[in-house]
Amino acid sequence: MATSEARIEDYRHGKVPRQLRERQLLELAEALFAERGYAGASMEELARRAGVTKPVVYELFGSKDGLFEACVDRSVKRLAADIATAVRAESEPEARLRAGGLAFIRFAAGNRVAWDLMSMGGRFAEQARSVRSSQAALISELMAEMAAEGTDQHELEVAAHAVNAAYEGVAHWMWAHPEVPIEQVADWIAELLIPGLRRFT
Amino acid sequence: MATSEARIEDYRHGKVPRQLRERQLLELAEALFAERGYAGASMEELARRAGVTKPVVYELFGSKDGLFEACVDRSVKRLAADIATAVRAESEPEARLRAGGLAFIRFAAGNRVAWDLMSMGGRFAEQARSVRSSQAALISELMAEMAAEGTDQHELEVAAHAVNAAYEGVAHWMWAHPEVPIEQVADWIAELLIPGLRRFT
DNA sequence: AGACCTCGGTTACCGTCAGTAACCTACTGG
């Protein structure tokens, strides 16, 4: 990392550059949302924790929804990057799926805060849907590699969504069973899904 | 149905029995939540639609959360009943899973209101988790029928959660693709999952 | 030097809504 990370403490007399303030608020907001839930988190408190007042937050994010979406966006990007990296490390389709799945599970296990953020449905159903779709698109791509030419596009999409959801659902299960190693879990899911996916080849 | 359904209109001068009022409010609340989302739905408006005032709602449900949970509970029970009925109609394990899956998909397709209610995460994460768990328990039961004796209990649970989540995830996909018949979708998922499930037998 | 701009920030307010305390009133049974 060449450019040293700027810190808030360097700006003693208030007056922190917008970009830095934004990063600071995003980090605090992520923690706050995870800690209190969407409804329970108050803009006032976020501002207080950052040592500023409400209008500052509103100028940067527009609204509470805007702030939340920004947080989710951040997490989604991190997750997508993690998966992409893991997938790129392998070359065989099946190995890529296993690697992607493991990365997914790992992320869920190691970033519960971010994870909880992303799986908040409710009024953010639309956003959640688009997250899932892009996730599924990623999987579709993986599957398209190994799919025969004549495969029905809809069926492929459905399978991709199913695969994505399966991992997602199991991630929830994991929280209740920390004693089970995640590699084991990832393996079980892969073992469950791969046989059914083979018919696409 | 022997006992005739009591209706609100029969009680011209206010004074409606609590039980009936409760049913009425639950139905209106379900619609309202679906229409406006949790945050957007106001207790005031619900009361107005029912022709009463807020404290009536509060006496019956305690809080907005309480009302919401009651709504979800109602939907969950309906879904579980639907699935149980469908499953009971078959005898072969594989056919039962297919039937259960189809019932699941059918419910999602025909009760979007209830469905949306159930998949609202956020502050209701705990409730959502318990719903999923009981759902998965149902599937576990199904799978236990066809599972060999020595099967790892954890693996079975994981698979059950994965199967449940897969159906759930695809239900979301369906909304965006109403042109695809639900039987087709249900079949695709079954085809995807069953091969992987066979290793339990 | 002084006029001026702008950037980061504050004070003080509004409207909405969950939740509650206190009160009202038509029936019902003794």
Added chain:
DNA sequence: CCAGTAGGTTACTGACGGTAACCGAGGTCT
């Protein structure tokens, strides 16, 4: 006729999302 109660209302509080208006330190142009 009186008491109890079941169903309901009025009128309020407190919290919170969101906003208008203002402020002051620093740099820049003439």
